């Protein structure tokens with residue numbers, strides 16, 4: 516199957532124009548799994564909690580999930596993409612999984628970064644894995660984490676222990692470390708990872724954040740299968756066999772999952 520990450524440059528607060536701008540790349544990605552950045556249509560560095568709330572959308576009825584469904588139905592791909600979710604009075608930094616059949620599930624970011632803590636509640640549903648199919652109807656197990664979750668190795672570990680073959684990782688990275696860390700996350704957990712980051716600079720009115728690009732797709736052998744530049748929009752893609760992630764053995768003596776000693780680890 517083919518994984519593609521779309522590295523984009525949204526304009527904050529312009530959800531519909533941002534969806535329109537990404538549409539051609541989404542429809543021509545020619546991939547089984549397409550990963551878009553965190554908050555890819557709303558923008559990220561909100562001026563206020565009121566602005567974040569005004570941009571938040573219900574799932575699956577909001578415009579972003581609906582547009583993702585149109586793209587999935589038109590292409591046969593599964594899409595994973597970040598959006599600000601409104602659920603009643605609660606707001607989450609979320610990522611949705613959308614297949615040609617429609618919305619499949621939502622992950623609510625567990626580890627909030629910087630001012631996200633002012634605007635969103637931390638997700639408390641854990642690290643979920645969904646069974647999805649590629650365009651040839653071969654099934655595989657897809658886990659989702661969002662941006663700063665990478666910094667906590669337990670996120671990817673839990674997804675791997677929950678059976679993920681592939682981790683989709685919508686991101687708005689600002690610290691420089693993640694692109695070089697992801698091959699290790701993939702290696703230690705025996706999974707494929709697909710980090711879709713954004714580029715550009717946003718201001719919240721008093722401060723600026725610059726996003727570091729460098730989207731990256733990694734294999735369970737720590738190979739960088741595809742990577743994007745630092746400052747430009749880009750589409751990257753890699754062909755993988757997701758079931759290769761199911762062989763977690765390193766050699767006849769060592770197994771990435773079986774050799775764990777949880778009784779020795781701190782909680």
Ligand code: ACM
Nearest residue numbers: 628662663687689
């Ligand atoms: C981040 O979690 N957006 C850095």
